[in-house]
Amino acid sequence: MKRFFSPISSKLPQSSSSAQNAPQVEENLNQLEETHHSAKRLKQGVDLDSLPADPKKRIPTRDYHPDEHESIHQGGGETFSSIGFRSWHKKKRLDTHIGKSNSVHNQAKKKCEDLMRQEQSIQAAFVKLSNQTKLEHKIRLKASIEVARLLLNQGLAFRGHREDESSLNKGNFLEILSWYAKRCDKIDELVLKKAPKNDQMTSHKIQKDIVTACKLETIKAIMEDLNGDYFSLLVDESCDISRKEQMAIVLRYVDRKGSVVERFIGIIHVHDTSALCLKEAIVNYLAQHSLSLSFIRGQCYDGASNMQGRLSGLKVLIQQQMGGSFKHMDELRESQEKKVQVALDMGEVENGKGLNQELGLARAANTQ
Known part of the structure; x- marks a missing residue:
């Protein structure tokens, strides 16, 4: 107890009552301490x-x-x-x-090795890089991104049949990058042969990563343009060269400028071409982009039975889930009326005889 409570100095005056209570208080504290240690030392039956x-x-x-x-x-x-x-x-x-590779022994060994080799970690190596080295890396990456965007925009292949030094045609990506470097001295000094072998930014994996990043940014821009509004669904499925079933999805909607646009948003691999499997794939893919079947106002498929079947086709399954009724038609008319009124108030459209009138709207989910 002396570790926690300093002894009372004998020089201080004490009353008779406090002197009588002091031994009792100390005795109670000792009992509490002993009780705590005894409870702590009991066998707990630990698992x-x-x-x-x-x-x-x-x-x-x-x-x-x-x-x-x-x-x-x-x-x-x-x-x-x-x-x-x-x-x-x-x-x-x-x-x-x-034990195995993920055993406690191997995990402890790996942590010990990492602790002893901190200077070889990626984080430590990146911190040691100079600002000039980081700037050169960004220039190489930017050049690869610009070439990849050009090929994606034109729909051209990236790789060639042979990409070694003796090849006369190394593929579109490397050839365009080489042509780009020859016309820009700032890039010519940092890319291809003049770049470090571990930081050339031209490998097949780097190309795939750039393409994936472009795809994500493109879909993000399409969803921002759609802005949670109604859309039509265009779907078609076919086999690729490796005999894998794939399904292409296209959205048709009216953009913010009032123009009807069609935007391709992706290709999905499906295990089979049954209507239920295609519907599940569509629902999951739309959910990834925060889209719901309740916003579909039209469907477009080919004439296959699994698509256009009247009893169990993909068109009927989606129409049953979205509830193609006259209530949706009324909501569409009210929404269009509000948009037209706002456009008239802002002077974006003109009014007059025969203008801004509904000429005819087909029933929801029956357009082709």
């Missing part, structure tokens, strides 16, 4: 298999009963210290102790 592998995350060993200290240190496994180990000449016994 050793549930102990965290990292000793730092465990309850301190001193809080357990003394008879449980040894088992707590062992962590619950049958280690060398618990049952003994004699067959040192059998290497397979050591493999059993080491």
